[in-house]
Amino acid sequence: MDVLQAAMDVSLCRAVSVTPAGRSRMPLPIRGGRIGASLAARAYRLDLHDHLLFPGLINAHEHLHVNTVPPLPARAPFPNSYAWIAAFRAHFEEPAVIAALRVPKALRLRHGALKNLLAGTTCVAHHDPWHPALDEPDFPVAVLRDYGWSYALGWPDYGPPAQSSFAATPVDRPWLIHLAEGTDAIAQAELARLDEMGCLAANSVLIHGVGLREHDVDRVIERGAAVVWCPTSNRNLLGRSLDPRRLCAAGRLALGSDSRLSGARDLLDEMRGIVARGELGAGPLLDLVTSQAARILRLPSGGSLAPGALADLVIVEDRGGDERCGLVGIERSRIRAVVRHGVPRIADPDFAEWFDVAGMDAVPVTLDGRPKLLARPLADPALVALEPGLELAAAHRAHDLAMEAGQS
CATH class of the missing domain: 3.20.20.140 (Metal-dependent hydrolases)
Incomplete structure (x- = not known):
C-alpha cells in the first residue's frame, strides 16, 4: 500500500479545530486523504475530546x-x-x-x-x-x-x-x-x-x-x-x-x-x-x-483544515487558555499525533488502532524520553540514529537484532 493513502475514511470527533481563520467544534471528516465536506457513513470515528486540531505546519x-x-x-x-x-x-x-x-x-x-x-x-x-x-x-x-x-x-x-x-x-x-x-x-x-x-x-x-x-x-x-x-x-x-x-x-x-x-x-x-x-x-x-x-508559497491546499485541503494536521491536548497557545510553545514530545494525508506518522501509543485501520505498521520508539509510535517507513535504524532524542524502543531493537542474526 502507498503510505501516503488512507485506507479508510476517518471522522475526528469532539476536538476543537484551530486555524487562523477561526475555530470549530464540528467533527472533522477525512476522506481519501483530504478534509471532507461531509461525514462518511462507515468512517472510523476517533473521539478526541479535550484535544485541539491544527493544520500541519x-x-x-x-x-x-x-x-x-x-x-x-x-x-x-x-x-x-x-x-x-x-x-x-x-x-x-x-x-x-x-x-x-x-x-x-x-x-x-x-x-x-x-x-x-x-x-x-x-x-x-x-x-x-x-x-x-x-x-x-x-x-x-x-x-x-x-x-x-x-x-x-x-x-x-x-x-x-x-x-x-x-x-x-x-x-x-x-x-x-x-x-x-x-x-x-x-x-x-x-x-x-x-x-x-x-x-x-x-x-x-x-x-x-x-x-x-x-x-x-x-x-x-x-x-x-x-x-x-x-x-x-x-x-x-x-x-x-x-x-x-x-x-x-x-x-x-x-x-x-x-x-x-x-x-x-x-x-x-x-x-x-x-x-x-x-x-x-x-x-x-x-x-x-x-x-x-x-x-x-502558492500552496492552495496547505495551511488549512477547509474541505478539499490535504488532511495534514497536528493533534495536541487542550491545556486551556488561548487555544493557539496549545501549539505555539509546546515541546515536540507533547504533540499527540502528526498526521499526513489522513494517516498518523508519529503518535502517542493510544493511537495504535488508528495506525491499524489505516493499514500502517507502527514501530515503538521514544521521543525525548516519551513513548511514541512511528510509522514503519520512517523507522529505519540508520535514519533514527541520526536524530538526537529519537530512539527505537528496546524491544524493537532486540527483535531487529534477532532477525538480522537469523538471516546471517
Missing part, C-alpha cells in the same frame, strides 16, 4: 541535508552570510564535519524531513538543488515543488543564476533567493540591486532580509513580495534579526528554521523563542506557519 525555509553537520564554533557576529561561508570553508576539514558529510545525501535529506515531521511540520521549502530522494513516496514530509530559485546574489556559482531563473519562473509560482542576509552595506544594497535586475515582483520570496531598511520594507510590501524570517539563524550568524511586525501585518512574512547548522532545532523551537522575546504573539505566529506561508 509549513516551514518556509530549510536546507534539509545539513541538519547533522556541526555548526561553526561561536564567534563574533559576521557582517553578512558571505563572510560566514568563507569562514566555514576551513570548517570542512574538521573530522566531525567530514564524518557528517559521509552519510549519503539521500539519508541526510530524509533525516532533515523527519526532524521537521517530529515537530509538526508537514511541508517544507527546501532551498537547494532537487534530489531524487525528494520524490520517494514515503518521504517524511511534502516538499515545495514547481518553484524557481537562486541561491544568493553574492554567490552565483551555486544554483541557477538569478535573472535567468526568475525569468523562467511562472508568475503564479514562487521564486526564492537568500537576500540581505547581513547587517553591512553589502547586505543593505541587495534589494535595490535585485530590483534593478528586474527580479522583485509579487512572486519573489526573499530569505532572511536582515539588512532591509524601512524604505526597503516599503518596497517589498508595495511589490507584493514576501520575506521568510529565520530569527535564530540570523542571531547566531549576524547578531540580530529583522523586525517582523510590519511585514507580518501586511501578510508578507513566513517563518523558516533554516537548519541546525545555524538555526533552531525545529520550527516549534523557533516559535517558542519568538514568543519568549515578545516579537510576535501566538495568533500571528500560527498564521506565519500555516495560512500565510501557504499563500506566499
